[in-house]
Amino acid sequence: MTALLQVENLEILFKKEQQYVSTVSGVHFHVDSGEMVGIVGESGCGKSVTSLSIMGLLPKDFSKVSQNTKIHFNGKSLTEITEKEYRKIRGNDMSMIFQDPMSSLNPVLTIGYQMNEMILAHTKLSKKEARKKAINMLEKVRIPRAEKIIDEYPHQLSGGMRQRVMIAMALSCNPKLLIADEPTTALDVTIQAQILNLIKGLQKEFNTAVMLITHDLGVVAEVCDRVVVMYAGKVVEEASVDEIFNAPKHPYTIGLLNSMPSLTDEKDRLEAIPGAVPLPEEMPKGCRFAPRCSEVMDACLESAPEKRMLSSSHYCSCWLYEEEEVG
Numbered sequence: 231m232t233a234l235l236q237v238e239n240l241e242i243l244f245k246k247e248q249q250y251v252s253t254v255s256g257v258h259f260h261v262d263s264g265e266m267v268g269i270v271g272e273s274g275c276g277k278s279v280t281s282l283s284i285m286g287l288l289p290k291d292f293s294k295v296s297q298n299t300k301i302h303f304n305g306k307s308l309t310e311i312t313e314k315e316y317r318k319i320r321g322n323d324m325s326m327i328f329q330d331p332m333s334s335l336n337p338v339l340t341i342g343y344q345m346n347e348m349i350l351a352h353t354k355l356s357k358k359e360a361r362k363k364a365i366n367m368l369e370k371v372r373i374p375r376a377e378k379i380i381d382e383y384p385h386q387l388s389g390g391m392r393q394r395v396m397i398a399m400a401l402s403c404n405p406k407l408l409i410a411d412e413p414t415t416a417l418d419v420t421i422q423a424q425i426l427n428l429i430k431g432l433q434k435e436f437n438t439a440v441m442l443i444t445h446d447l448g449v450v451a452e453v454c455d456r457v458v459v460m461y462a463g464k465v466v467e468e469a470s471v472d473e474i475f476n477a478p479k480h481p482y483t484i485g486l487l488n489s490m491p492s493l494t495d496e497k498d499r500l501e502a503i504p505g506a507v508p509l510p511e512e513m514p515k516g517c518r519f520a521p522r523c524s525e526v527m528d529a530c531l532e533s534a535p536e537k538r539m540l541s542s543s544h545y546c547s548c549w550l551y552e553e554e555e556v557g
């Protein structure tokens with residue numbers, strides 16, 4: 231089976247003083263139809279720019295993807311299509327929600343107006359049918375009194391309600407892929423759990439594939455099927471949620487797990503990974519995690535480790551596993 235989304239050799243460059251500097255580099259991963267994949271890593275690891283590159287929304291005047299990058303989605307090569315074709319795909323076949331719904335909602339237009347615009351642009355429904363569809367979607371995301379809320383303005387809603395509206399809009403055209411970039415980070419914990427469960431429920435109901443971007447492994451544990459761990463613009467480990475939590479391999483993944491608050495764990499002090507994510511212009515020569523790694527060896531400082539298959543569903547890029555038999 232071919233994947234719904236296949237990202238191969240993704241490299242993203244940003245212009246800095248007339249020169250392009252590589253940030254994300256050599257990134258491979260895929261998302262199958264209907265599955266929920268978590269993309270995890272600390273802030274600055276390249277999660278957002280990766281998702282923007284898939285959406286074709288990187289700022290064109292000062293960034294680009296390299297020539298070797300391949301992004302296949304739903305049978306199309308996204309690096310080869312025109313902007314017009316891309317616009318057709320966005321909102322139709324793939325849509326995206328962000329951490330801050332206010333940045334995507336227009337404050338001077340009602341929720342209904344904005345939803346109608348979206349639905350009318352992507353379907354053949356009449357205005358009246360579009361409004362009905364919008365109300366129906368608001369009900370799907372469990373907004374109470376949807377018929378009243380539809381005529382309200384974004385600022386009249388709470389953060390959690392605004393995020394529900396964004397999810398309703400993103401799903402109103404029944405996309406094959408939803409990219410959710412830190413959709414619950416700005417919300418408090420109880421609302422966070424409600425929104426995650428909502429996304430999970432809708433993913434199942436509509437069989438939408440979801441790429442859930444988060445810095446929080448706890449979020450992933452809740453709802454994802456598979457996890458892609460990114461560090462400093464590279465994928466360091468990829469596995470099922472079960473394998474990531476029960477048999478993590480990469481020292482970075484292990485570090486993330488150890489710095490995760492846990493309800494069952496007796497540890498009262500969390501162990502943060504020392505140091506910080508390097509800036510694009512200061513990437514170490516070998517493994518990008520080497521300067522922060524507790525297991526660092528000579529090989530790690532020399533060259534970057536290749537992606538290694540540890541099982542049919544578990545991949546890791548780390549010199550610790552370079553010599554292991556493929557199982």
Ligand SMILES: Nc1ncnc2c1ncn2[C@@H]1O[C@H](COP(=O)(O)OP(=O)(O)O)[C@@H](O)[C@H]1O
Pocket residue numbers: 244253271272273274275276277278279280509510
């Ligand atoms: N607008 C931009 N201009 C220049 N560099 C950027 C821009 N946006 C992101 N980057 C670079 O890409 C890297 C990854 O950023 P980002 O994708 O936002 O990380 P994450 O979402 O994982 O926190 C950053 O280290 C930053 O240097």
Ligand SMILES: [Mg+2]
Pocket residue numbers: 277278279411412
């Ligand atoms: Mg981000």
